[in-house]
Amino acid sequence: MLIAGNWKMNTTLPEATALAEDLAAYVHEHADALAATHMAVCPPFVNLEATARALADTDVAVGGQTMHTADAGSYTGETSAPMLRAAGCTYVIVGHSERRKYFGETDADVGAKVAQAHAHSLIPIVCVGETKAQRDAGDAEAIVEQQVRGALAEAQGAAPTDLVVAYEPVWAIGTGDSATPEQAQAMHAFIRSLLHDLVGDGAADVHLLYGGSMKPHNAEALLSQPDVDGGLIGGASLQADSFGAIAQIGAAQAA
């Protein structure tokens, strides 16, 4: 079970430090109840180091929210995989729907980022998911298949445990309108079958996260689905209590 938080473009440096310190206090206080789950948070780049420092005496990992495919060079405004590693990252989110929508990230870009992440020992959290119009048109599986195949196009030979896939239906992100547990399970089972094709027997070891308005009140129903191995949490990760509560629910499912 992996519960990961995506802070997006939220938190100034003092706010990120306070949130990370709150989270550190929460995980210390609830250490037993959280023992069976992994946790990670993905703050804005500028707050990575402070967040990693505040969480240093916990098992909460830190990740980037995106990354360039070059190691270094003339790419103004970008952040590289070596920079993420040096700032203390274990994970990097790639292909979030907001990156696809606002920054034109394509399936080929996502595939290249997955390869770059692996080249630098970062675990990519690959986001896939259909829009409402695509679901209504009956195209949800076809879109997700194209995104998963694109993401893994250059990932042959990667260990399944070095890969996380997050199913995030675009219509569920930030809307309060989560997928039903049945919708999530159906798509996760579909992604698992695709992964069997792409990475073989190890597909069972790939963490498949659900993302899209997961909150403490709906987390149990979602996280209890057989192919849901965790959550990628946006809004509810911005408070230690709600993020921690979801992680405790995940831990109870995993125990």
Ligand code: PEP
């Ligand atoms: C996300 O953007 O990855 C996300 C899941 O956001 P939220 O939980 O706010 O829907």
